[in-house]
Structures are given as structure tokens and as C-alpha cells.
Amino acid sequence: MQQEAGVDGEALEVWIDQDLCTGDGICAQYAPEVFELDIDGLAYVKSPGDELLQTPGATTPVPLTLLRDVADSAKECPGDCIHVRRVSDSVEVYGPDAE
Numbered sequence: 001m002q003q004e005a006g007v008d009g010e011a012l013e014v015w016i017d018q019d020l021c022t023g024d025g026i027c028a029q030y031a032p033e034v035f036e037l038d039i040d041g042l043a044y045v046k047s048p049g050d051e052l053l054q055t056p057g058a059t060t061p062v063p064l065t066l067l068r069d070v071a072d073s074a075k076e077c078p079g080d081c082i083h084v085r086r087v088s089d090s091v092e093v094y095g096p097d098a099e
């Protein structure tokens, strides 16, 4: 199983608010293992098993090896719609709601 997580060893997960997604595909370029554009032109997260997760608010674990790419995606996302949060308390650590 792939090692997950991030800040201070805390497990992290990521989700996308498709209502704000512009479909530019920056996230899928940064971290194609985690993000993918569907035929509807919007980005979705993928499960560790590479399945596209299309339920609104669906989350997927952030693999430790991809943390930097996922964090950069959240920073560069023009829709401000990529949310990376701690699994333990759902506090956002990267994204529009991060402190």
C-alpha cells in the first residue's frame, strides 16, 4: 500500500469543487495520478485504484510522494476549487480555505 500523507506526518486527503472548476487541466498536468478530466470537461480526483470519483465532495488520499504536486495544484488552480485537508480533523491545509 502506498504511503499517504503530509504535513507533520498527518494523513491528508484532497477533493475538488466541480462547481468552480474551469476545466483548464492544470491539476491533471501536475498530478495525473490524482486528478483527471472527465468527458464533461471537469476535473475529478481518482481513487488509489485509479477509479474516477464523481460523487460531489469525494476525497482521495494524498500519497506522500505526490504531496508537493498536489499542493502546487491547489495553489495554481484558477478556480480555487482544490481542497487538501487533514483526514483527522478535516482542517484544510492547502486550498482556498487554508489559513
Ligand code: SF4
Pocket: 016, 020, 021, 022, 023, 024, 025, 026, 027, 028, 042, 043, 073, 076, 077, 078, 079, 080, 081, 082
Ligand atoms: S486546476 Fe482547478 S480549475 Fe483547473 S481543471 Fe483542475 S480543478 Fe479544475
